Amino acid sequence: MATAREWLTSWTRVPGVEGLVIRGTQQRYLPGARALYKVRRRDTTEAVIGAVTGTVRQPQTLVLGRLDAAGTLRSVGRSTPLQPEAPRELADQLTPARPGHPWGGVRLMTSWGSRTPLDVVLVEPALVAEIMVDTALERGAWRHPVRFARLRLDVEIADVPPFGADAEPVGG
Template identity: 45%
Template sequence: MRAQPTAEAVIGGVTGSLKEPLTLLLGRYDEAGRLWMVARTTELTTAVRRGVGRRLTPAGSEHPWHGRNFSAGWGASGELEFRTVKPHLVAEFVADTAVDASRYRHPVRFVRLRDDLTPHEMPLFTT
C-alpha cells in the first residue's frame, strides 16, 4: 500500500449542523493574520461527525468568515451554506496534488484532529 502524504489546516466552518457536521471548511492564516479558506472535506462518517461535533465551538460575528460567501463548487451551483466555528482545532487531511493559489481544487479527506498542533503552527496561506 502506498503512503499518502497528509497536510493540516484549521477548522473554520462546517456544513450541516455543529453537533454533527457534514463537511469541514479548512483554512490557513496569511502573514497579516487573515484566515483564508483552503479546502473543504468530503462528507464525514457518522462516527467522525459526532466526535468532531463534540469539540466544535460556535463562532460569533468576530469570526473572520462572518458575512462571507463561498461557492458551493464541485458540481453544485450557488453559495455554500455553512456555519462558522471558533478556529482553534487543527485537522489533518489527505489531498491530491491539485493546488491552485494555495487552495486545494478537489475535496480533501479528513484523517484526524491534531491536538498537538495550534492554528498558528500551520503553513502560511500565500497567494
C-alpha cells in the same frame, strides 16, 4: 510496481503533475474510450476548521482554512462527507463562532470554481484537522475535496502551514 510508486512520489513534485495515468499491461489502447485510470498522489497536512456544513452537533463536511501572511484565515478547501465516527468526535470539540469570525459575511462556494454559495455554519477557528490532499492547488486552495483524517489537538493554529503552502505535514 516499484517503478510506478517511485514515479508517483517523484514526478508529482513537479508543478502541474497530479498523478499517473495507467492502464493494464495486457490492455490495448481504445480510442475514445475511458479505459485509463488516474491515480492521484495524496499527502497529509493540516488546516484550521473554520466552518461546517450541517450543524455544529452533526457536521457533514468541514470548510478549512489557513492563515495568510497578514494573519487572516483564508479558505483552502472543503472535505468530502465525514465518515460516521467523525461527527461524534468533532461535535464534542466544535464551538459556534462568536461575532468577528474572519469569514463572517463571506460567501463560500460549494466547490472550486463554482458560483453556487455553500450553506455553512461558522465555528470558532480553534481546531486543527489533519487532512489528506492531492497536489492540485489553485490560488492557494485545493481544487478537489480533501479527506478528514483526524483532529490534531496537539497542533496549534500558528503551527499549521501558511496559506499557499503545499502539503507538508507538521509532524506527529
